[in-house]
Amino acid sequence: MTTGRLAGKVCLITGAASGMGAEATVRFAREGARVVACDMNLEAARRVVQTAQAAGGQSIAVAxxxxKEDEVKEGIKAAVKAYGKIDVLYxxxxxxxxxxxxVIDTEEKVWDTVLAVNVKGVYLVCKHGIPELLANGGGSIIxxxxxxxxxxCSxxxxxxxxxxxxxxxxTKSLAVQYGPRGIRSxxxxxxxxxxxLLTQWLLKEPAEKAKRLNRIPMGRFGKSEDIVNMALYLACDESRWTNGAALVVDGGITSNYF
Ligand SMILES: NC(=O)c1ccc[n+]([C@@H]2O[C@H](COP(=O)([O-])OP(=O)(O)OC[C@H]3O[C@@H](n4cnc5c(N)ncnc54)[C@H](O)[C@@H]3O)[C@@H](O)[C@H]2O)c1
Incomplete structure (x- = not known):
């Protein structure tokens, strides 16, 4: 697609096989991006890519x-090989x-796994992806x-x-370092x-579900598209002066005292 809010952009999305990453892959492709859909579950990522392609979008799946640094490095290389550049790291x-x-009843291996994926994963994708954004004159990190x-949380x-x-x-550190070179984070x-991620265990139990729902002023849980709408803004040029922000999209839950 040559039209849309992301026309001409190459977007690399991690965790693209499920939930919000899958929604973003299809939506970004519909908005004209060429999407590199990365996930450790390659088969599921391929199915998401097929959906994006069926909607007329351009996308490839990458394991x-x-x-794991070697896999991140190879994935970034595969993205550049396929589409020539990267504009967005998501x-x-x-x-x-x-x-x-x-903390008192969390096993060390659980702690290490969570930090390895949720923090080290961002570090590694930025480590190998930022040079590509710089080579391209800038871009957006989400x-x-x-x-x-x-x-x-109790x-x-x-x-x-x-x-x-x-x-x-x-995110804030990257915003300050790379903002002057055209990358907003x-x-x-x-x-x-x-x-x-939530429905498989946390929201299975009706009492647990109700406890959380009661805290959300909008009266419902969020949908993937509620987050992808914000990500779309950050990926496209409309957000050209948004840098270093932590944008809350939560139906008001963090504003709720009672
Ligand atoms: N669902 C929520 O309520 C919620 C709320 C706040 C933040 N988040 C965050 O949003 C992001 C997406 O969550 P979701 O709810 O769509 O989750 P999800 O479980 O539906 O999807 C996560 C995807 O990440 C992939 N993944 C997991 N570990 C990986 C790894 N090491 N390397 C590559 N891919 C890996 C999985 O295979 C899966 O496809 C996560 O960072 C999550 O922490 C979720």
Missing amino acids: MNVA NNAGVFPSDDHS NIASFVALVG VPQDAYTASKGAVIAL NAICPGPIETP
Whole structure:
């Protein structure tokens, strides 16, 4: 597609096989981007790419575990080989394991896994992707954090919370370093979104679901497209003066005292 808000742009999306990453792959392709859909689950990423192509978009699937430097390096190379450049790095891959609790009862291996994917993954994609953005005269980095980085939670997931706080801090550091060279870096802090990440365990139990729903002033959980709408703004040139922001898209949950 040669028209759309992302016409001419090459966007690399991690965690593209499910939830918000899958939604973004299809939507970005519909908006004219050429999308490099990266995921450790290549088969599922391929199915998402087929949906994007069926809608008339251009997209390829690339196998990438974001916690492994050699795979990230190869994935970035594959993107440039396929489409000649990268304009947007969209760090969306993340994990939220059910055995992540308070610090006193979270196993070290759980902590290490969460930090390896959610923080080291962003570092590695930026490490190997930023040189491509610079070679292209600039671009946009979109990092997916979470509302849990902004408020405390009495049902803790401390590794996840710490990881998303680190994503916001890193986003601001990158914004200051690379803004002068044409790269804007922003984070999105989604509220609870109905994707497999939440529905597979946290929202299964009706009482647990109701507890969380009660806190959301808009009266419903978010949908992937609610977040992708913001990501689309950050990927396209409309956001040309938005840099270093942590944009909260949460139905009002973090504003809710009672
Ligand atoms: N769903 C929510 O309520 C919510 C809220 C706030 C933030 N987030 C964040 O949004 C992002 C997307 O979440 P989602 O809800 O769409 O999740 P999801 O579980 O539906 O999809 C995540 C995708 O990431 C992939 N992935 C996991 N580990 C990976 C790795 N090491 N390398 C490459 N790919 C990997 C998975 O295979 C999957 O396709 C995550 O960073 C998550 O932490 C989600």
